[in-house]
Amino acid sequence: MMEPxxxxxxxxGAALFFIGIYGFLTRRNLITILMSFELILNSVCLxxxxxxxxVWTDKMDGLFFTVFIIAIAAAEAAVAIAIIIHLYRSHGSxxxxxxxxxxx
Amino acid sequence: MMxxxxxxxxxxxxxxxxxxxxxxxxxxxxxxxxxxLTSLIGIAGLYFWMRFEFAAAVQIVVYAxxxxxxxIFSVFLTQRAGDDMPSPPSLRTIAAAGAALLxxxxxxxxxxxxxxxxxxxxxxxxxxxxxxxxMLATGDDGFALPFEVVSLLxxxxxxxxxxxxxxxxxNQP
Numbered sequence: 001m002m003e004p005x006x007x008x009x010x011x012x013g014a015a016l017f018f019i020g021i022y023g024f025l026t027r028r029n030l031i032t033i034l035m036s037f038e039l040i041l042n043s044v045c046l047x048x049x050x051x052x053x054x055v056w057t058d059k060m061d062g063l064f065f066t067v068f069i070i071a072i073a074a075a076e077a078a079v080a081i082a083i084i085i086h087l088y089r090s091h092g093s094x095x096x097x098x099x100x101x102x103x104x
Numbered sequence: 105m106m107x108x109x110x111x112x113x114x115x116x117x118x119x120x121x122x123x124x125x126x127x128x129x130x131x132x133x134x135x136x137x138x139x140x141l142t143s144l145i146g147i148a149g150l151y152f153w154m155r156f157e158f159a160a161a162v163q164i165v166v167y168a169x170x171x172x173x174x175x176i177f178s179v180f181l182t183q184r185a186g187d188d189m190p191s192p193p194s195l196r197t198i199a200a201a202g203a204a205l206l207x208x209x210x211x212x213x214x215x216x217x218x219x220x221x222x223x224x225x226x227x228x229x230x231x232x233x234x235x236x237x238x239m240l241a242t243g244d245d246g247f248a249l250p251f252e253v254v255s256l257l258x259x260x261x262x263x264x265x266x267x268x269x270x271x272x273x274x275n276q277p
Contacts, residue, residue, distance in 0.1 A: 004113040006220060012117050012150070014211045016124055016143075018204040023128030025200035026192045031179055032133060035140045038171060039124055042147050045163075053154045058226045060238055064247050066159050070166050071254045075261035077171045081178045082265040088182040089271075 009050035016043035030084045030094040034077065041073045113153055120146030131188045133179055141172040158235055 016039055023036030045066040052062025088094050120143050127139035144167040151160035191197075228234075242248045 004110060007215065008113070008117070009150070009154075010215055011212070012120060014208060014215070015121055016147075018208045018211075019121070019124045019128055021207065022200050022204040025203065026128070026197055028192065029133065029183075029189055031175060031182065032128075032136055032189075035136060035175060036128055038140065038167070038175075039127070039143065042144065042167070045159075046147055046150065049151055049154060049156050049159055053156065055220050055223055057223045058228050060228055060230065060235065063156060063159055063230065063235065064238070064250075067162055068247075068250055068254055070162055072257065074166050074170060075258050077174060078265050079261050079268070081174055082268040084178060085181060086268050094182050 006050055006054035009054070010047060013043045013047040013050065016040075016046065028096050030080075030087070030096060030099075033096070034080050034084070038073065038077065041069060045069050109153075113150075116146050116149040116153060119143075120150065131191060133183050133187075133189060134176070137172065137176045137179055140175070141168055144168050144172060156230065158230070158232055 020036045020039035020043065023039065024033060027033050027036060048062040048065045048069070050062075052059065056062070084094055087099055091098055093099075123139045123142040123146065127136050127143060130136050130139065144163065148160045148163040148168065151157075151163055238245065239247050239251055
């Protein structure tokens with residue numbers, strides 16, 4: 001059990017996912033919520049790579065899913081930060097509790 | 105006696121998990137961003153450890169070089185970075201920690217009781233040229249369609265960012 005393998009990687013993936021969930025639930029600042037979200041996406045990527053490395057070694061699907069998830073995460077982070085900066089300009093704060101109205 | 109490879113694995117795992125926990129736990133937002141960066145680099149190290157060099161390179165270039173820097177810039181634009189954030193109410197902290205621990209426990213129970221199939225003996229060629237050929241192949245095992253869709257998505261995200269972040273004129277409603 002000391003030799004690192006699939007189960008170790010899946011444990012790291014699950015721990016990262018739930019650390020991200022904890023941050024997602026406790027934080028009230030939009031940027032820190034976005035950071036927790038990035039942790040969650042990274043845990044998913046790690047699981048894909050681990051399955052590709054240890055279970056389905058004859059395929060490359062996990063690698064491609066990881067690359068596409070990273071591309072989508074980059075697009076998502078850019079749009080989210082544009083929205084956050086726009087929200088900061090119009091409301092003067094990026095706390096989720098101060099962003100109650102959709103139209104200012 | 106542990107092998108060097110094993111020691112490196114545990115160091116990378118500790119780096120990833122500890123800095124992720126510090127990232128969601130600290131009350132200074134700039135420290136949180138820097139700990140996120142360390143955690144992402146730790147994950148890239150784990151990809152290197154599993155010998156997925158291309159995924160590790162993409163992780164470092166896009167996440168550590170792009171997204172983390174973007175987050176740090178937006179911290180500077182919207183926050184005074186030295187200020188402490190208000191700590192969440194203790195009830196919310198306890199509830200969130202309970203939910204996370206409960207979910208972690210359920211996943212761990214599933215994980216230790218599940219047996220995964222033993223790996224196939226054939227290891228596929230994962231050099232960058234093989235990845236490129238698969239990425240642009242149009243057959244059953246090719247990824248040309250998702251590749252094109254992701255390029256459209258990136259274009260749409262770029263235009264969307266410009267439209268959202270454009271300053272509206274003050275006399276407009």
